[in-house]
Amino acid sequence: MSNESDTWLGRWIPSKAWGQNYLVNAGVIEKIVDLLPAQSRPVIEIGSGRGALTTELLKRGFEVIAIEPHPESAAYLIHRFGEDPLFSLREEDATVFDFSSVLHPDVPMTTAPSIVGNLPYCVAARILFALIRTGRAGSPWVLMFQKEVAQRIVAGPHCREYGLLSVVAQLAARCTICFHVSPGSFSPVPKITSSVVRFEPMPDRDVDWNAFSAWLTRIFSMRRKQMGNILGAMLPHDRLEALRAAPPFALTLRPEQLSPEEHLALFERCRL
Known part of the structure; x- marks a missing residue:
């Protein structure tokens, strides 16, 4: 990273209102990217923030479409990656974003674009619903949630955690918790453990x-x-x-x- 980028980050105070807990553990970043098929083109990254995942994705040769609503983050991402031909940015809110606008439903699932993101805890479920409505042409989705939310996503009938989120997510995709992430892997450090969930969307069905x-x-x-x-x-x-x-x-x-x-x-x- 350049000295200019270091200076930029040094002035950057993470916002609680935006749910900004940045992933800084390089080993976790590599494990997340390892869950993506090597042939995915492009990779859609939700909430690119300071570009930690973005850097690893570009290093491995992925084309990255970053979706980032936070103005300061978006400006930083353009400053840092704007000259890379594999990088593009959509300054949009992922909770209401139409993911079909950057996906191609006629592409086979074996080469379909992937979706990845360290989701802000406060809007993670809303982003998941947006993906279920409009992002099913992408596969897989590799997303970070608060551990308790991840457990609700994969919970089956007769479990205390089973509810609306379980039903909708499991009708839309096969859902698997891949690993948990400790609070110390983030900056600032949250008070909760996170979990990475891999979704494999199933064929689209006509559901309102x-x-x-x-x-x-x-x-x-x-x-x-x-x-x-x-x-x-x-x-x-x-x-x-x-x-x-x-x-x-x-x-x-x-x-x-x-x-x-x-x-x-x-x-x-x-x-x-």
Whole structure:
């Protein structure tokens, strides 16, 4: 890094409001990049920050499209990498970004662009939902979350952590926690452990993810109740009686006892 870049970083105070905890552990950075297929073109990096992951990606010959909403970070990234022909920047908010604008759905998954990022804890789930809605043509996604959020993503039925995030993520992709990252790997040091999750998106399906997420929010807000009682509070009388006449599962079950596929089938049936 040049002396000019060192000076720039020396004046840079990380913002709590932006959730800026920068990954500084070189070994962790290498492990994250190792999870990306060597043939990925390009790699879309969410939240490039000070360019730690960006540097490793460019060093290995990846084309990088950086998505960074923070103005000072974006200016620094252009200053540091702007002359590299493999680097480009989109100064956009990943929570509402249309990832399909930088993906090509006709590209085979074996050579599809990958998506990687050390996600700000405060908006990580919102970024994941944006990817589920518009980023399924990219594969894999290798993303860093707070450990508790990662556990919710991979949790199965009958687990305390199982909920809306588990259902939606597992319908969209195969999800695996690859490794955990200690607080000391970041600057400033957070108070929590992080986890790297690898997602392999499954073939696109015709789901209204926004409506489905709103439906699940209501379902899991009553997670201790039986599904028959929950649906009684949500459905008109005629729709409820039709469901009781031919129930898709025992209505004495609770939300955490239904598989992701059962939740989706129920949502689609009740919307008809």
